[in-house]
Amino acid sequence: MSDFKTEKEFLNSYNIHDYEVPLVSVDMAIFTVVDQALSFLAVKRADYPKKGKWALPGGFIDVARDKAIEDTARRKLHEKTGVDTAHLEQVITVGNRKRDPRGWSVTVVYMALVGSDQLQLTASPSAEVIRWVSVDSIPAKLKLAFDHQDLLNHCVDRLRSKGTYTWMPANLMPASFTLTELQNTFEIVIGSKVDAKSFRRRILEADVVEDTGKTKISGRRPAKLFRMTDSGRGHVFSRTIEGSRS
Amino acid sequence: MSDFKTEKEFLNSYNIHDYEVPLVSVDMAIFTVVDQALSFLAVKRADYPKKGKWALPGGFIDVARDKAIEDTARRKLHEKTGVDTAHLEQVITVGNRKRDPRGWSVTVVYMALVGSDQLQLTASPSAEVIRWVSVDSIPAKLKLAFDHQDLLNHCVDRLRSKGTYTWMPANLMPASFTLTELQNTFEIVIGSKVDAKSFRRRILEADVVEDTGKTKISGRRPAKLFRMTDSGRGHVFSRTIEGSRS
């Protein structure tokens, strides 16, 4: 390094373009439950590289527009789904020389959970095609570009794992829901059946839901409708729920 | 975007320096236990910006040398401590417009745990001054530059939290250790006393240590020396340990 006299002098002479720098992007795994299956949002790439291939939604940080990385994530989420408020969580950052043909590339991966009621898939400006895909049965045609399958797997693992000891999967629910519907969503997320009594005990004792006073009539006996409490939003249970022991 | 005919044509014309890109760095919270206190490694910055201020060790990705981000982290770890093998874990990525005076900056933060026996602080090439600092009592003179105190707090929180349900803190131990020493380290990490019987039961039933056959004579009754098992390396306990209930 040269020897500058002051910080100001140093900063005046500093130019990022004098250095070999990596690309930085944000990629997103946006989850919801569609037809009883945990699904993520896939987009067909409208531009090079990997034009026409399916991938996770994402893009570059707009240093003029985005104040912080999370803004980039929220912007992308809104562009694709029209949704603003949702559970948004940073999962991992992957960076290496190989993952993008344009060169050394870093991507910050976020996971978003959206309620299956609140989505209205917005056609993005670049007229990309967009669709929900079940995480367990991705058709051969939808093989994801770059290392996006790895990134997605990371997010799915995190979601499944947190599903056993946090309240997180509740963010996949609509504004009001029955406990059976909630249990069903948890089962889809963690991938195994859980006992109704244990599940209800856990939820009701944790103060994470409140009765709306309404009921839902669909099957035979009407079911009470609940909503999430604000206080429960980040709840972590003291033990994991595992499903059947045998 | 322009309309290229092929991916190759697109890539040939692509130049990262045509875009406004953020800086990308790696910062590290390197932990060990010194004098019964959880401590991290602080370095006195040898260059601008923030020359002369204390900070977390870190630096830019060397796109020529580092194949992947973790290589950058391992390189920094080795430069500062001379240690190669250690628990290394990505904690968070922070990126925003404000954190670095050079401009929009992203840092990928790693946490490393090193055994208090295996360190030999290497003077780094830029002749930085380096020292261990207790995380709970950082002297005013060592106020960290940039947002490094926030980054450190994130790492400490993660370590404390994982200390209650994983085997992670064992990576702070020397190659062999007594269960009392191990318990002591866990107590330092999680910040509360734990019951000896509960602790031993948990550890011994989890198959994460094995008897070395040797004993350590220091206090009165000699204590058995154990070592970590390889199989236990990533062990997650099924419940948290909390320390005293009252």
Next chain:
DNA sequence: TCAATAGTGTCTTTCAGACACTATAAA
């Protein structure tokens, strides 16, 4: 009244907390 779904009672199991106890060495 029966089928189907909602919701409960209650016993067992697992593992942490509490704490009194025994064991083994040095001085």
Next chain:
DNA sequence: TTTATAGTGTCTGAAAGACACTATTGA
């Protein structure tokens, strides 16, 4: 023989699993 530290026996308590049970509706 005392004292300090290592290490154990065993009871209690909290929360999950198992599963049989009751409740409420529509057909």
